[in-house]
Amino acid sequence: MALNISISAEPIFNFGQFEFTNSMLVSLLVTLGLSILAVSFSLYLQSKRKSNFFVFIQTILESFYEFVQSIAPQQAGRFFPLIASIFLFVMFASWAGLLPGVETIFWHGVPLFRGGTADLNITLGLAIFAVISIQIYGYKTLGMKYFKKFFDFSNPINFFVGFLELISEFARIMSFAFRLFGNIFAGEVLLAVIAFLVPVFASLPFMGLEIFVGFIQALVFATLTLVFINIATTSHH
């Protein structure tokens, strides 16, 4: 048995030029699962019956709402849907990579499943989406005044500071994308290497570590988006 590690997601089939990769399949399944959960949860809220499972979900969402409220006290309700979606998607896409069968079931020579966020394309997409929504929230709250932060012609120093602000927005995309991808992919490499060295039991504590890392990285991704939105929606001068 050889150690099989690929840094990029492998295509499982093609639509013409477009390669459908194993990470996309897992992300799609996670999105589908979360959507079904969301629809059934809203149906449950309209009906009057009791269900332990949905009460559990409600508890999680409420504690997360309190967390959002502790960072953005005035506008928690406005930011919560975006932040909670990012948090839930990133967390479950990372945890999906730990399920048995992921990276081990082969189909036409490539693994059929791969952790959703263990692919740079998906974390980069998420990062671009997060940074663009930061700009949109900033624009919706402050109007054209928001872009004054980037293009300030009042004096040379402010112009240079605005230029640096513009660069830092792009640096945010890279740091969001590489932080998430690096953590999750490093975790999968760690698990593969440990399973390769000691076949049984040794990877169990690392499995627990990876569950924690997936949760923390989702929390960090969501919290950073929230903090940046909070900064973007407060006027400076």
Place this chain on the structure above:
Amino acid sequence: MSDSNVIVGATIAIGSIAPALAIGLIVSKALEAIGRNPEAAAKVQTVMILGVAFAEAIAIYSLVIALILKFV
């Protein structure tokens, strides 16, 4: 053991020195703050985890570069 393996090892080894020191400093300061004011523990923890994630990201960059050097 080829040269490229040594470079991969050196990348992650040198790249994780500074983040290790940074994480140590952040957590020690956070523990001091919690020791002084235990009621603020929850607030300090949130900010601490954010700071640790920022510091850790730097180690992750060198890890990504090491992985790219190794597997691509």
